[in-house]
Amino acid sequence: MPSPRSFTNQDVSLRTRGHIVSDVVAVVAVAVVFWLFVELSQGLAEPLDQVSAPAEVSTDPVNLPYYAARSLLRMFAALAISTLFAFVYATAAARLRRAEKILLPALDVLQSVPVLGFLSITLPVWLLLFPGTALGLEFAAVFAIFTSQAWNMTFSFYQSLITQPRDLDEAARLLRLTRWQRFWKLDVPNGTIPLVWNGMMSFGGGWFFLIASEVVSVNNRAYALPGIGSYVAAASRNEEVGRLLLAIGVMVVMVLGVNFVFWRPLTAWAERFRAGDTVTVDQQRSIVLDVLRRSTIPALVARGLRPLGAGLERATRPFGRADRPLRVNRSRRRAGDIVFAVIVCALIAAGLIRMLMFIGDHAGLDEFVVAAGLGVITFARVLVLLVIGTLIWVPIGVWIGLSPRVTRFAQPVVQVLASFPANFLFPFATLVLIRTGVDLNVGGIFLMALGAQWYILFNVIAGAAAIPNDLREAALSLRLNRVQTWRYLYGPAIFASWVTGGITAAGGAWNASIVAEVVSYGDRTLTANGLGAYIAGSTAAGDFAKTLVGVIVMSVFVVALNRLFWRRLYGYAERRLSLS
Amino acid sequence: MVAPRTPARTPLIEAKHLSTSFPSADGSTLRVLDDVNVTLYEGEVVALLGKSGSGKSTLLRTLAGLIGPTDGEVRYRGVPLDGANPGAAMVFQSFALMPWLTVQENVELGLRAAGVHENQRRRRALAAIDQIGLDGFENAYPRELSGGMRQRVGFARALVLQPDVLMMDEPFSALDVLTSENLRGELISLWAQPDFPTKCICIVTHDIEEAVLLADRVLVLGSNPGHIKAEVPILLPRPRDRRSPTFETAVDRLYAILTGRDERSAAERAATPGPLTHPLPEASVGGLAGLVEIVYSHDGQTDLPDLADELSFHVDDLLPLVDAARMLGLLDVEGAQAFLTEAGRAWYTADILHSKEVFATLAVERAPLVGTIVKALQNSADGALRDDFFRDLLRRGYSAEDAEKQLDIAIDWGRYGELFDYDAITGELVLSEVAAAFTVMLSASDPETDEL
Incomplete structure (x- = not known):
């Protein structure tokens, strides 16, 4: 992926090609792991109340820079952990034959689990791990951001590992080369460009979850971490519109600033890892990187770190060379495969039974039916959002994409919109809903769309901009009328981009439903019927069995839709409508 | 002049009864190498010569310990390999340099892996860079270099390790003629130095002249499955002169072996030619027409290496075309001489409609896959079949990629001969006469179909 031709964090769901059985097993496995988390925090509800975090932060603007810095720190902490996770998980999936069979389908499911579902499920465990401090909340927030970034970064690194040039x-x-040398001299450089672009895309999406995870309601108590998200929450509760606007301004500055001093230099720097001799026309440039390159600091730092690098190279020598044995004992390998599969399946089956017993005891198995019914309602919202989003943004996106001048102007705006967390606007949207008296059951669609719809626009712009000029000229010279041009050129040409945008928007909408189906402004709270509200409500009430049911049902919805709908469309687009 | 090295022939790498199979597209196995025995001795340059698909690259990689054989074993200095061969370094066709490392870092990489200390590492790398004529480029990145300079880095990276065996996988075929000639010359003079640490060179090539120019011994590989077809010692004194008659004799002889009958290949063993034993050579109808036209203008007879030279091609670039022309009976080949057949003459001199008929007849009779497709279509109820049907059949004998290629060639030939039509969207093959009748019927009932 040389440049952001597609804006998505759903590569895993679109591009993995697993068997349906492995998908089912993976869904169950992930559900069982979630149940283990819930089980861990059961019966230990007491220490939950000892967490020393306030329910609300101050809305004094003086605190805002500090809060913003804390939020930023969380984002970068999560990015660092995601990168590390991507290295380890992707390498294991690419190099260990058996591990791949589990890790890859699991990645697909994890990608489909709503990020805020992770937060709801794991929050009690984080709080219990660090009793008496707010550290548990910090970890929970970082973990939530991590879960919004890690899967896609991991998948991109995995892809680069398995598509490594054979001659290299x-x-x-x-x-x-030793394993360590190979990793740093071949694996990482070869995967840097996709990893950086994916990291940037995921980082942009991460702001949404940062904002959502800085104030959490669990077990009938609210906790707030100092941060820009909790500032907005407090300002919204206190109905301070001026301070809300101020926070939005700070947020915009932060998004632009991070882009300017971090992502832009990084993407420009990553160009050195491009293989082949083609120099791309639109080279990434960065003033910050130019300044850094002219200064002596990087060279000094590099010289300082060299002994450390040499030491690590020596220390990791015992891990062996990056080679594989030429002979495998096939019958032994097959026997090992069978034993491995049996053990894994047995563990998962045992976990499944225990989980169902747990849910039966604490919530009743008929909760699955209730949740599924609510899921249908939320699905209807997602569907409406997609249809309306498509009708509005596809024509606009094509118009922008076809005009290089407009694209050049729109692209930076798009970048900011891509990163700006929509939940910052929720207080205003809620205010409008309260004033106009629109039911949240309908208005929820609008809230979910605030963040999700853009992905359709970005991807359609990118798709339209990629239509070769000669095809457009051919359409002109053939005197195709407007309908024919859409039918024979624009439609097929942007279809793959639309699918990419659609699945990303749908994923975003499912995620957003958890915060969009219950909203409040001041002391007014609006609630809609839906699976998102079900999950949010059960978490706030400390009813973790129901939370578990809700998250599982939502994940199943998303996985099934990806598999039955999006992936097929994407496959069709790749086979039939590819421009190359 | 290179004096013949140590007369006692010390074996460095020995491969015994190597067979290699890969899983084919439909799950069965595809034999790439069949019972190959090779020994590389100290002091010799060995060329592995073969057409594409003869498994010569697979053989080299097996000797290098990069691919494990299905049967048989490879020993390096008597020790069986289970992993990359510790005494070998490889120069790749694609150079295989790490694009993110400078020239010097690339050259140092192998020393780094061996744990050579930094100062010594730098000294040895710079010496190798000097030796191969790269000084001044130490800090350049591979993408800033021309192909020839990149391959020099490839050589420096391999030679700095002072390997026993230098393996080269078509090292010059991605370079232009002058550059490759120049590099070949430098390689020969390095080899001639008495203190050159490398004891054996093994080069994979499909270029006959290159093999004669460099090698002391040429192993000719036959295909389907790959096997050693002949072993030819090249006893010419060095430096070798391409224009000398002895050189040309050697080239013609290798050419004859390369294109000659081969009782071990599946094609010769099969009782009747079939699509799985007789793959269609990768040649387009346009290419065939060009070749036949040239032979015609040479009064119907030409020496193929000379013809290649005249066209500034490698002689082996002509091979798929020549093979296709022979398969269709357009040309006869004896040794390195090609003769235009009566059929070839008829095809070339006919007007366009007639020439298509001639081609169609030849293709159905002599190109097994085309004949099979036509027969299957005629036997089907409506003269139409899905391409998947043939794809599945082909996958029993080819990898997925090759099966696809075979189908593409057959479709190209069949379309030209107006034997059958192919609809890429529906994946349907239809007999041309059926399709034609259908179109006539449609246009009779609905005049607007012309638009389609």
């Missing part, structure tokens, strides 16, 4: 792999083996 052979050269590395014949040069007898």
Whole structure:
């Protein structure tokens, strides 16, 4: 992925090609792991109340820079952990034959689990791990952001590992590189460009979850961490419109600033890892990087770190060379595969039974039916959002994308919109809903759309901008009328982009439903019927069995839709409508 | 002049009864190498010569310990390999340099892996860079270099390790003629130095002249499955002169072996030619027409290496075309001489409609896959079949990629001969006469179909 031709954090769901059985097993496995988390925090509800975090933060603007810095720190902490996770998980999936069978379908499911579902499920455990401090909340917030970034970054790194040029792999083996050397001299450089672009995309999406995770309601108590998200929550509760606007301003500055001093230099720097000799026309440039390159600091730092690098290279020598044995004992391998599969399936089956017993005891198995019914309602909202979003943004996106001048102007705006967390606007939207008296059952669609719809626009712009000029000229010279041009050129040409945008928007909408189906402004709270409200409500009430049911049902919805709908459309687009 | 090295022939790498199979597209196995025995001795340059698909690259990679054989074993200095060969370094066709490392870092990489200390590492790398004529480029990145300079880095990276065996996988075929000639010359003079640490060179090539120019011994590989077809010692004194008659004799001889009958290949063993034993050579109808036209203008007879030279092609670039022309009976080949057949003459001199008929007849009779497709279509109820039907059949004998290629070639030939039509969207193959009748029927009932 040389440049952001597609804006999505759903690569895993679109591009993995697993068997349906492995998908089902993976869904159950992830559900069982969630149940383990819930089980861990059961019966230990007492210490939950000892967490020393206030329910609300001060809305004094003096605190805002500090809060913003804290929020930023969380974002970067999560990015660092995500990168580390991507290295380890992707390497394991690419290099260990058996692990791949589990890790890859699991990644697909994890991608489909609503991020705020992770937060609801794991929050009690984080609080219990760090009793008496707010550290548990910090970890929970960082974890929530991590879950919004990690899966896609991991998948992109995995992709780069398995599509490594064969000759480079052979050269590395014949040069007898150690595992450590191979990782840093071949694996990481080769995967840097996709990893950086994916990291940037995921980072932009992460703001939404940062804002949502800084104030959490669990077990009938609210906790707030100092941060820009909790500032907005407090300002909204106190009905301070001026301070809300101020926070939005700070947020915009932050998004632009991070882009300017971090992502832009990073993407420009990553160009050095491009393979092949083609120099791309629109080279990434960055003033910050130019300044850094002219200064002596990087060289000094590099010189300082060199002994450390050499030491690590020596220390990791015992891990062996990056080679693989030429002979495998096939019958032994097959026997091992069978034993492995049996053990894994047995563990998952046992976990499934225990989980169902737990849910039966604490909530009743018929909760699944209730949740599924609510899921249908939320699904209807997602559907309406997609249809309306498509009708509005596809024509606009094509218009922008077809005009290089407009694209050049729109692209930076798009970048900011991509990153700006829509839940910042929820207080205003709620205010409008309260004033106009619109039911949240309908208005919820609007709230969910605030963040999700943009993905349709971005991707359609990128798709339309990629239509070759000669095809457009051909359409002109053939005198196709407007309908024919859409039918034979624009439609097929942007279809894959629309699918990418659609699945991302749908994923975002499912995620947003957890915060969009229950909203409040001042002391007024609006609630809609839906699976999102079900999850949010049960978490706030400390009813973790129901939370578990809700998250599982939502994940199943998303996985099934991805598999039955989006992936097929995408496959069709790749086979039939590819421009290359 | 290179004096013949140590007369006692010390074996460095020995491969015994190597067979290699890969899983084919439909799950069964595809044999790439069949019972190959190779020994590389100290002091010799060995060329592995073969057409594409003869498994010569697979053989080299097996000797290098990059691919495990299905049967048989490879020993390096008597020790069986289970992993990359510690005595080998490889120069790749695609250079295989790490694009994110400078020239010097690339050259140092192998030393780094060996744990050589930093100062010594730098000294040895710079020496290798000097030796191969790269000084001044130490801090350049591969993408800033021309192909020839990049391959020099490839050589420096391999030679700095002072390997026993230098393996080269078509090292010059991605370079232009002058550059490759120049690099070949430098390689020969390095090899001639008495203190050159590398004891054996093994080069994979499909270029006959290159093999004769460099090698002391040429192993000719036959295809389907890959096997050693002949072993030819090249006893010419060095430096070798391409224009000398002895050189040309050697080239013609290798050419004859390469294109000659081969009783071990599946094609010769099969009782009747079929699509799985006789793959269609990768040649387009346009290419065939061009070749036949040239032979016609040479009065119906030409020496193929000369013809290649005249066209500034490698002689082996012509091979798929020549093979296709032979398969269709347009050309006869004896040794390195090609003769235009009566059929070839008839095809070339006919007007366009007639020439299509001639081609169609030849293709159905002599190109097994085309004949099979036509027969299957004629036997089907409506003269139409899905391409998947043939794809599945082909996958029993080819990898997915090759099966696709075979189908593409057959469709190209069949379309030109107006034997059958192919609709890429529906994936349907239809007999041309059926399709034609259908179109006539449609246009009779609905005049607007012309638009389609």
